[in-house]
C-alpha cells in the first residue's frame with residue numbers, strides 16, 4: 001500500500017486544556033484526568049474525519065494541535 | 073458612585089470604569105485599534121490597555137514580566153494580601169495550586185452534572201409560567217450558576233443573594249476608592265471565610281462528595297492546604313463561577329432577543345448550538361483580568377514601568393479584525409474561532425467546561441420554552457462594570 005496518512009498531533013507543552021478539540025472532534029481526542037488533550041490511538045485521521053480534525057486545529061486557542069502527513 | 077472625571081482621550085486617559093466603556097466598549101476598542109492599540113492612563117497609578125489580540129496574547133504568555141498577584145485593577149488595593157490560588161499565583165507556585173483543582177473540572181467530571189443543570193433550568197422556567205414579560209437576566213440567568221456552584225461546593229443555594237452581594241463588593245463596588253473600599257473588601261473576604269469555615273467544620277467531621285471536602289483532603293507539596301490557601305481557593309471558586317457565567321448566559325439571551333433570525337435558526341438547527349455558544353463567548357466575552365508589570369519592559373513600542381497595571385481585555389482580543397474577520401458581527405456558525413474568552417496560557421479558566429455546559433443547557437432549555445421571545449420595547453439594559461461585564465437586566469416578552 002502506498003499513499004499519505006494524516007495524523008492529528010497534540011503538543012503537550014502548549015495544551016492548556018481548553019477542551020475545544022474534544023467538542024469538535026470527539027472521535028479523535030481523549031482528555032486525561034487533569035483535562036489535557038491527547039490524540040486517540042496513533043492519531044490517524046480517516047478521510048471522513050479530516051474536516052472535523054481541521055476544525056479542531058483551527059479552534060485550539062493555544063495553537064497546540066496540528067495535522068501531519070506521513071508517507072507510507 | 074464617586075465623582076471621577078470623565079475620560080478626556082481614550083488613548084492617553086483610559087478608564088474602564090467610565091460609564092461609556094461600561095455601556096459600549098466595542099466602539100471604543102475599534103476607535104483605539106485604528107489609532108493607538110495600546111491605550112494608557114495615569115489613573116490607577118499607571119495603566120496600559122492593549123486592544124490587539126497579539127498583544128493580549130503576548131502578555132498572557134509572558135509571566136516573567138507580567139504578574140498575576142493582583143488580577144483586579146483597583147484604585148486603592150488593600151495592604152492585607154488576599155491571595156486566591158491559582159489565579160493570583162505566578163510560576164513556580166501557580167502550577168501545583170492549579171493541578172490540585174484541575175481533576176474536579178474535567179469534562180468527565182462536568183458531564184454528569186448536565187441532568188442537574190437541566191432540572192435547575194426547567195424549575196426556573198416553570199416558575200415563570202403564566203407570565204408574558206420577564207427579565208431573562210434576573211428571573212433566569214443569574215440563578216443558574218449560583219445553584220450549580222453551590223451544589224458543587226456543598227453550600228446552600230438559598231444563600232444566593234448573599235453570594236452575589238459579596239461578589240458585587242469584590243469586583244464592582246470597591247474598584248474605585250471611596251475611602252472605605254480597601255476596608256470593605258477585607259471585611260467581605262473575612263465574612264466569606266467565616267461562612268466557608270462553618271461548612272469546613274461540618275465536612276471535617278463528615279466528608280461529602282463536594283468541593284469543600286475535596287479541598288480539605290487535597291495535598292499541596294505533600295501537606296494539607298494552609299488556611300490561607302484553602303479559603304483563598306474557595307473564595308475564588310465562588311467569585312469566578314457566578315457573575316461570569318450569569319453574564320455569558322444573559323448576553324447570549326440578549327443577542328437572541330434582538331436578533332430573531334439567529335434565534336429562529338438555532339431553534340430550527342439545534343446542532344449549531346456548540347458553534348453558537350463559542351461565538352457568543354467570543355463576541356460577548358465577559359471577563360477582563362489584570363496584570364502588574366514586574367520589571368520595566370516594552371511591548372509594541374510602548375515602555376512599561378514596574379508596578380503599572382495592565383488591563384488584559386480578552387473581550388478586546390476577541391474583537392480584533394486581524395484575527396476574526398467581521399469581528400464585530402455575530403456569526404452563529406463561525407467555524408474559525410480561536411477566541412480567548414477563557415484566557416490564554418497557564419491561567420486558562422479552570423471552569424471553562426462547567427461554564428460552557430451551563431451556557432449550552434441554559435440556552436437550549438430556554439429556547440425550547442420560548443422560541444419566539446423578543447426584547448421588550450423601550451427596554452433599558454444595565455451593564456455591570458469592572459472585570460466582569462454582562463447585562464444585569466434583559467427585559468423580554470415571551471410570546
Ligand code: HEM
Nearest residue numbers: 158159312313316317320359361414415419421422423427
Ligand atoms: C463564562 C464564564 C467564565 C468566563 C468567561 C471565565 C473566564 C476566565 C478567564 C478569562 C480566566 C483567566 C484569568 C487570567 O488569565 O488572569 C479565568 C480563570 C479562572 N476561572 Fe473562569 N470564567 C468563567 C467561569 C468560571 C467558572 C464557572 C469557574 C468555576 C467555578 C471558573 C473558575 C476559574 C478559575 C479557578 C480560574 C483561575 C485559573 C488559574 O489561574 O490557573 N471560571 N476564567
Ligand code: SF4
Nearest residue numbers: 015016018019021060
Ligand atoms: S483545544 Fe487545544 S488547548 Fe484545548 S484541550 Fe484541545 S489541544 Fe489542548
